[in-house]
Amino acid sequence: MNVQDQEAAGSASPLSAAVEERIRAEVGRYPQRRTGLLPALKIAQEETHFLPPPVIARVADMVGVSHASANELVTFYSMLRTKPLGTTVVEVCAQLPCALRGADELLGLLAAALEIEPGDTTPNGAVTLLRSHECFGACNRAPMCVVNDEYRENLRGKALEAFLAEVETAAGLEGQTS
Amino acid sequence: MSSAATERFDTDTPPPYQPVLLCHPGRTEPVALDEYEYRAWRKAQEMSPEQVIEEVKGSNLKGRGGAAFPTGLKWSFVPKIEGPKYLCVNADESEPGTFKDRELMEIEPHMLIEGILIACYSFGARTAFVYVRGEYRTAAQRLENAIEEARRAGLLGDYQILVFRGAGAYICGEETALLESLEGRRPMPRSRPPFPAVEGLYGRPSVINNVETLVNVPHIINRGAEWFKALDPKIFCLSGHVNRPGNYERPLGSLTFRQLIDECGQGVHGGHQVKGVLPAGASAPILTADKLDTLLDYDSVREAGSMLGSASLIVLDERVCMVRAAARMVEFFRKESCGKCTPCREGTTWLHKVLTRLEQGQGSEADLDLLLSLSDEISGKVLCALGDFAVSPVVATVSQFRDEYLAHVRQGRCPVGSWAE
Numbered sequence: 001m002n003v004q005d006q007e008a009a010g011s012a013s014p015l016s017a018a019v020e021e022r023i024r025a026e027v028g029r030y031p032q033r034r035t036g037l038l039p040a041l042k043i044a045q046e047e048t049h050f051l052p053p054p055v056i057a058r059v060a061d062m063v064g065v066s067h068a069s070a071n072e073l074v075t076f077y078s079m080l081r082t083k084p085l086g087t088t089v090v091e092v093c094a095q096l097p098c099a100l101r102g103a104d105e106l107l108g109l110l111a112a113a114l115e116i117e118p119g120d121t122t123p124n125g126a127v128t129l130l131r132s133h134e135c136f137g138a139c140n141r142a143p144m145c146v147v148n149d150e151y152r153e154n155l156r157g158k159a160l161e162a163f164l165a166e167v168e169t170a171a172g173l174e175g176q177t178s
Numbered sequence: 179m180s181s182a183a184t185e186r187f188d189t190d191t192p193p194p195y196q197p198v199l200l201c202h203p204g205r206t207e208p209v210a211l212d213e214y215e216y217r218a219w220r221k222a223q224e225m226s227p228e229q230v231i232e233e234v235k236g237s238n239l240k241g242r243g244g245a246a247f248p249t250g251l252k253w254s255f256v257p258k259i260e261g262p263k264y265l266c267v268n269a270d271e272s273e274p275g276t277f278k279d280r281e282l283m284e285i286e287p288h289m290l291i292e293g294i295l296i297a298c299y300s301f302g303a304r305t306a307f308v309y310v311r312g313e314y315r316t317a318a319q320r321l322e323n324a325i326e327e328a329r330r331a332g333l334l335g336d337y338q339i340l341v342f343r344g345a346g347a348y349i350c351g352e353e354t355a356l357l358e359s360l361e362g363r364r365p366m367p368r369s370r371p372p373f374p375a376v377e378g379l380y381g382r383p384s385v386i387n388n389v390e391t392l393v394n395v396p397h398i399i400n401r402g403a404e405w406f407k408a409l410d411p412k413i414f415c416l417s418g419h420v421n422r423p424g425n426y427e428r429p430l431g432s433l434t435f436r437q438l439i440d441e442c443g444q445g446v447h448g449g450h451q452v453k454g455v456l457p458a459g460a461s462a463p464i465l466t467a468d469k470l471d472t473l474l475d476y477d478s479v480r481e482a483g484s485m486l487g488s489a490s491l492i493v494l495d496e497r498v499c500m501v502r503a504a505a506r507m508v509e510f511f512r513k514e515s516c517g518k519c520t521p522c523r524e525g526t527t528w529l530h531k532v533l534t535r536l537e538q539g540q541g542s543e544a545d546l547d548l549l550l551s552l553s554d555e556i557s558g559k560v561l562c563a564l565g566d567f568a569v570s571p572v573v574a575t576v577s578q579f580r581d582e583y584l585a586h587v588r589q590g591r592c593p594v595g596s597w598a599e
C-alpha cells in the first residue's frame with residue numbers, strides 16, 4: 001500500500017476491502033496508473049451499482065487523480081451510471097439494423113408488459129427499461145437487448161414469449177398480462 | 179449463442195470459397211491453443227523485423243477499421259528509436275451494423291494474438307493493448323483466456339498483451355480518442371500532427387490497428403505476400419432485411435452487392451425489393467437499388483458514390499421510410515458526438531431535431547435546405563471523421579429521396595407505416 005492509499009483508507013471508504021484490493025491490483029497492471037482509472041470506476045460500480053460522488057472521490061484518490069478527472073469519465077461513458085437503476089436493467093437496441101427487424105416493436109411489448117415507459121423503472125424498483133441508440137454488434141441476431149450486461153438475441157417467436165414472461169417475473173408482475 | 183450466420187451452405191455451384199479468417203463456420207466455442215499452431219509467429223521471428231514489414235507491405239493489406247490505410251506502410255512509419263512503443267488494437271467495434279471483430283475474438287482469439295505478436299515484433303513494441311468495447315464481455319473474456327493459454331505455453335516471451343475494456347462510447351473507436359481513453363482521460367480526439375506513429379500512447383510511438391486487420395497478418399506470413407494479394411479476404415457484415423444476416427468472408431472485388439445479398443444473405447426478406455444498401459454502417463452514403471451490381475471493393479464502392487469502410491452492409495427494403503432511417507442514424511451521431519467541436523455538437527443536435535419533425539409530418543419544404551446547409555457547416559470543419567459520418571445519411575437521403583421527404587411535408591405525416599419485416 002502506498003502512502004496515498006494508507007491515508008485514504010483512514011476515513012471510512014464507501015467500498016469494501018475486497019473491491020479496494022481489486023482496484024489496487026488493476027491500477028498496478030498498467031504502465032501508468034491513470035490508465036486504470038476507467039477500469040477502477042467499473043469495478044467500483046459492480047459493487048455500488050451506480051457512482052455517487054463519495055465513490056467517485058474514493059476511486060480518484062486510490063488512482064491518484066483529481067476528483068474532477070474521475071467525474072469527467074463518469075459523466076461521459078454510457079456504461080458508468082450516476083443514478084441508481086432497477087435490479088434488472090433491460091436495454092433494447094433501437095439502432096437501424098435492429099429497428100429494421102422489429103426493435104421498436106420489442107421495446108413496445110416490453111413497455112406494455114412492464115407497464116412503464118422506456119427510461120423508467122417499475123415502482124417496486126425491480127426492472128428498468130432502456131432504449132439504446134447504440135448498436136451492440138449483434139445485428140445478425142436482431143432484435144436483441146442487453147439484460148444486466150448479458151446479450152439476449154433473436155427475440156422473436158417462442159424466444160420472445162419466454163423472454164417477456166421472464167421479464168415480468170423479474171418485475172414481480174407475472175400472470176397479470178392478458 | 180446460436181449462429182446460423184456462419185453455417186456452410188448447401189449449394190454446389192461454383193466451388194465454395196474457403197474462408198481463411200472465419201475458418202470454423204458454425205462454431206460457437208473459441209478455438210483453443212491445442213487446435214491452433216503459432217506457425218506464423220515462429221516463422222516471423224526467424225525473419226528480420228524489416229522483412230516482416232516488407233512482406234506485409236507487399237501483400238497490399240489495407241486497414242479493415244474503415245480508412246483502408248496500407249498496414250505495412252503504417253508500421254514502417256514508427257521511428258526506430260529506443261524506449262517503449264505500443265500496439266493498440268482497436269476492438270471498439272461500435273459502428274451500427276458491424277459485428278465481425280466480435281466473432282473473430284469470440285471464435286479465433288489465437289489468430290488475433292498471433293497477429294498482435296507479429297505486428298509488435300515488426301516495429302519494436304513489447305506491449306499491446308486490446309481496446310475491447312465494454313459491452314463485448316464474452317469476447318474480452320475469451321481473449322483474456324487465450325492470452326493466458328499462450329503465456330503459459332511460453333509463446334509470449336517478453337511480450338505483454340493487455341485487454342482493456344471500454345465503457346460505452348463510439349468515439350473511442352477513433353484512434354486518438356482511443357489513446358485518450360487508454361490514458362484515463364475523456365476520450366476526445368486529438369488534433370494531428372503529431373501522428374500516433376510518432377507520438378501516441380503516453381507520448382510514445384504507437385500503431386493503432388483494427389482486429390480484422392491483424393488476423394490477416396499470420397496468413398500473410400505463412401503463405402506469402404503474393405498469395406494474399408491475389409486473395410484479399412474481407413469479412414462483410416450483412417444485416418437488415420435479408421433472410422440470413424451474418425458475417426460472410428469473401429475476397430474483395432469477387433462479388434457484387436447483389437450477389438452478397440442473394441447468395442450469402444439468401445435474398446431479401448419476404449421477397450421484397452431492395453430500396454437501398456448502406457455499405458459502411460451509418461457512416462457512408464446509402465446506395466440505391468440501381469447500384470446493386472457494383473463490385474464490393476474499395477474503389478468500386480467509391481466510384482458508385484459511397485465508401486466500403488468497415489464493410490457493414492445494411493439492407494433496406496422498399497417499405498422503409500428513408501426519413502425515419504436517416505433520423506435513426508443521426509440520433510446515433512448526435513448522442514455519440516464527443517462535443518469538442520461546436521459544429522459537430524450543435525449541428526448534429528439540429529439535424530436530429532429537423533429530421534424528427536420532418537418524419538412526424540411537421541416539417542416544411544425549407545427544412546430540406548436547412549438540412550443541407552447544416553450539413554455544410556459540419557462537413558470538413560471539425561476535428562474528426564464523426565462529423566462527416568453524421569452528415570452522410572442526411573445528404574444522401576435528401577438528395578436521392580427528395581420526393582419522399584416532400585411527401586412527409588405535403589401529407590403532414592409519414593406516408594409509410596411500420597418498417598420492420
Ligand SMILES: Cc1cc2nc3c(=O)[nH]c(=O)nc-3n(C[C@H](O)[C@H](O)[C@H](O)COP(=O)(O)O)c2cc1C
Binds near residue numbers: 348352388392
Ligand atoms: C468516429 C470513429 C469511429 C471509429 N471506430 C472504429 C472502430 O470501432 N474500430 C476500428 O477498428 N476503427 C474505427 N475507426 C477508425 C480508426 O480511427 C482507425 O482508422 C483504425 O482503427 C485503424 O486501424 P486499421 O488501419 O487497422 O484499419 C473509427 C474512426 C472514427 C472517426
Ligand code: SF4
Binds near residue numbers: 514516517
Ligand atoms: S467532430 Fe464531433 S466527435 Fe469528432 S472531435 Fe469534433 S465534436 Fe468530437
Ligand code: FES
Binds near residue numbers: 097098136137142
Ligand atoms: S443495431 Fe442492434 S445490435 Fe446492431
